[in-house]
Amino acid sequence: MIEPEAYLKEPLPAGESDVMLLRELVAHLRRNRTQLREEWARRITQAQLLTAMSKDEIFKEATSVYDNYVEALETGTMEALQTYARDLSERIIPRGVETHEVVGIVLLLRDVLARSLFAKYQADFALLNCILDAYEPAANRIANTVAVGFVQERERIIMEQQEAIRELSTPVLQVRERLLILPIIGAIDPHRARQLTEQLLGAIRTNRAKVVVIDITGVAVIDTNVANHLVQTVEASRLLGATVIVTGLSPKIAQTLVTIGVDLSKMNTVGDLQGGIEEAEKLLAYKVIASSPTADSA
Amino acid sequence: MTNHRESAPRRESLHGVWRPGPVVRAEDIVPIESEADIVTARQRGRTLGAEVGFRAGELALIATAISELARNIVLYAGRGEILLTKISEGGRIGLLIAASDQGPGISDLTQAMRDGFSTSGGLGLGLPGVKRLMDEFGVVSSPGRGTTVTAKKWKR
Amino acid sequence: MEVPILKQGAYLIASVQSALADAEMIQLRDALVDKVGKFRSRGVIVDVTVLDVVDSFATRTLRDLAHMIRLRGAETVIVGIQPEVAFAMVQLGLTLEGVGTALDLEEGLAFLNQKTQSVE
Numbered sequence: 001m002i003e004p005e006a007y008l009k010e011p012l013p014a015g016e017s018d019v020m021l022l023r024e025l026v027a028h029l030r031r032n033r034t035q036l037r038e039e040w041a042r043r044i045t046q047a048q049l050l051t052a053m054s055k056d057e058i059f060k061e062a063t064s065v066y067d068n069y070v071e072a073l074e075t076g077t078m079e080a081l082q083t084y085a086r087d088l089s090e091r092i093i094p095r096g097v098e099t100h101e102v103v104g105i106v107l108l109l110r111d112v113l114a115r116s117l118f119a120k121y122q123a124d125f126a127l128l129n130c131i132l133d134a135y136e137p138a139a140n141r142i143a144n145t146v147a148v149g150f151v152q153e154r155e156r157i158i159m160e161q162q163e164a165i166r167e168l169s170t171p172v173l174q175v176r177e178r179l180l181i182l183p184i185i186g187a188i189d190p191h192r193a194r195q196l197t198e199q200l201l202g203a204i205r206t207n208r209a210k211v212v213v214i215d216i217t218g219v220a221v222i223d224t225n226v227a228n229h230l231v232q233t234v235e236a237s238r239l240l241g242a243t244v245i246v247t248g249l250s251p252k253i254a255q256t257l258v259t260i261g262v263d264l265s266k267m268n269t270v271g272d273l274q275g276g277i278e279e280a281e282k283l284l285a286y287k288v289i290a291s292s293p294t295a296d297s298a
Numbered sequence: 299m300t301n302h303r304e305s306a307p308r309r310e311s312l313h314g315v316w317r318p319g320p321v322v323r324a325e326d327i328v329p330i331e332s333e334a335d336i337v338t339a340r341q342r343g344r345t346l347g348a349e350v351g352f353r354a355g356e357l358a359l360i361a362t363a364i365s366e367l368a369r370n371i372v373l374y375a376g377r378g379e380i381l382l383t384k385i386s387e388g389g390r391i392g393l394l395i396a397a398s399d400q401g402p403g404i405s406d407l408t409q410a411m412r413d414g415f416s417t418s419g420g421l422g423l424g425l426p427g428v429k430r431l432m433d434e435f436g437v438v439s440s441p442g443r444g445t446t447v448t449a450k451k452w453k454r
Numbered sequence: 455m456e457v458p459i460l461k462q463g464a465y466l467i468a469s470v471q472s473a474l475a476d477a478e479m480i481q482l483r484d485a486l487v488d489k490v491g492k493f494r495s496r497g498v499i500v501d502v503t504v505l506d507v508v509d510s511f512a513t514r515t516l517r518d519l520a521h522m523i524r525l526r527g528a529e530t531v532i533v534g535i536q537p538e539v540a541f542a543m544v545q546l547g548l549t550l551e552g553v554g555t556a557l558d559l560e561e562g563l564a565f566l567n568q569k570t571q572s573v574e
Contacts, residue, residue, distance in 0.1 A: 152388070152389050163454075232544040232545070235549050236544040237540075239539075239544070241533070357506075358539050359538075361507045361542075362509055362539075362543075362546060365509040366510060369510070369511060430545050430546065
C-alpha cells in the first residue's frame with residue numbers, strides 16, 4: 001500500500017523569498033495558460049500517450065490538470081489535486097490507460113513548464129536558479145501525488161473486481177424448500193472463506209433453511225486456515241438453527257485434514273453431493289414427521 | 299514498557315503490527331467503571347462505526363470486540379476507558395478502538411495471545427479472539443502500570 | 455430492563471427486548487431456572503432476535519442457562535441469533551455447544567415439540 005500521507009500532511013516548507021518566487025511563477029503560468037496547455041496537449045499526442053482518448057478529451061483533461069497543477073503550486077496543498085487525480089483515474093482506468101502514461105503526461109507538463117521558465121528567465125541566470133529551486137520540489141510533489149493517486153485508484157478497482165469475481169464464484173442454491181446447496185469451486189483464501197460464510201448465513205435466514213450441503217468437490221487444496229474457516233461456517237450455521245453436511249472431500253484433502261490435526265468431529269460429512277442431498281432429505285423428512293403429531297407415523 | 303508484537307513484525311503486515319499516525323477525524327471516549335458501561339461502549343462504537351459506513355456484519359464484529367475489551371477492563375482493572383476514533387490512511391477509512399486501564403497489567407503477553415484457535419468461551423482475556431474480529435491489533439502492557447489494547451477495522 | 459417471560463402451554467418463552475447488561479443476563483437465567491420448576495415446564499425458548507452482540511459473557515450465560523434447565527428436566531432452545539451476530543461469535547471462538555438453536559420462535563416451538571415428544 002502506498003501512503004501519500006508523508007508529503008501531503010504539511011504544506012510546502014517555504015521561506016519568504018520562496019513564497020514570492022512561487023507567486024511570480026504562478027502569475028506567469030496563469031498568463032500563459034492557453035499557450036502552455038496547448039503545447040502540453042500537443043506533446044502528449046506527439047509522445048503517443050493517452051492513445052485511448054480523443055484529442056478533444058485530452059485537451060479537456062489537460063486544461064483541468066493544468067489548472068489544478070497551478071493551484072497546487074500556489075496553495076502548496078495537494079488535496080484538491082489528489083481528489084482530481086483520483087477522479088480522473090476512475091474515468092480513464094476503465095479505458096485502459098496505463099500507469100506509465102499518467103506518469104508520462106505529468107512529467108511532460110513539468111518539462112513544458114520548465115522550458116517556459118527557462119525561456120522567460122534566461123537572461124538572469126541567478127534568478128532562474130532561484131525560480132527552479134522554488135519550482136522543482138513543488139513539481140516533484142505534484143507528480144508524486146498524481147502518480148500515487150492513479151496507482152491507488154487502480155489498486156482499488158482491482159480489489160473491487162476481485163470481489164465481484166468472488167461473489168460470482170460462490171452461488172448459494174436453494175434446491176428445495178429449506179435445503180440449500182453451496183458448491184465451492186477453486187481456491188479458498190481467508191477473505192473468500194469469510195465472504196462465503198456471510199453469504200451462506202444470510203441465505204439461511206432468507207430461505208429459512210434447515211439443512212445446508214456444502215460441496216467441496218471442486219476444491220483442490222485445503223490448509224489449516226481454510227479448514228478452520230469451514231468449521232466456523234458449520235458452527236455459525238448451527239447458531240442459526242441449520243445443520244450443515246459437507247460433501248466431496250477428496251482423498252488428498254481427507255489426508256491433509258487428518259495429518260494437520262483439524263478437528264472435524266463436529267462436522268457432518270458424506271462422500272458425494274448425491275449422498276449429501278439424500279442425507280439432507282432424511283433430516284428434513286424426519287423433522288416434518290416428528291414435529292407434526294397428525295402425520296402418518298405408522 | 300514492553301511493546302508486544304505477535305509473529306515477525308513485518309511492516310507491510312496488517313496483523314499484529316501497530317502503526318501510529320492516523321489522521322484524526324472524530325472521536326468518542328467512553329469511561330468504563332462498571333459492567334453497565336460495557337453496553338454503552340459497544341453502542342457508541344456501533345454508532346461511530348455506522349458513521350464510518352461499515353456494513354451490518356462489520357458493525358457486529360466491531361461491537362463484539364468492544365464488548366470483550368470493555369469487559370477485560372471491568373474484570374481485570376476495575377476501571378479504565380475506551381477511545382473510539384474515526385481514522386483515515388492512504389485513501390481508506392476505518393475505526394480505531396483503544397482500550398486502556400491502569401490495572402495490574404499482563405505479565406505474559408505471549409501467553410495471553412496464545413490460547414488456541416477455538417476457545418470454549420469466557421475464560422482468559424479473549425485477546426486472540428478480538429484480534430480475529432479486527433484487521434489490526436496491538437497490545438502494550440506494563441505489569442503494575444496498566445494495559446492498552448488498540449485495534450483497527452478498515453472499511454472494505 | 456427485565457425480560458418478560460410468558461407461559462405458553464408446557465413452554466416458557468423469554469423474549470429479550472433490548473441489549474442486556476451482565477446483571478440482567480444473570481437475572482434472566484435465574485428467573486428461567488426458577489420458573490421452569492414452578493410451572494413444571496417441558497421446554498424454554500429464549501428469543502435473542504434483538505441482540506446485536508452476543509459476547510463471551512452472554513454466550514457462557516446462555517450455555518449455563520441451558521445446562522441448568524436440563525438439570526431441572528426441561529429443554530432449552532435459543533432462537534433468533536442474527537447472521538452477523540453468529541459470524542462474530544464464531545470469529546471470537548464462541549459456540550453454543552450442547553444447546554439447541556433455531557431460526558425463530560416458530561422453529562423453536564417445532565424444535566421443542568420434537569425434543570419433548572421423543573422423550574415420551
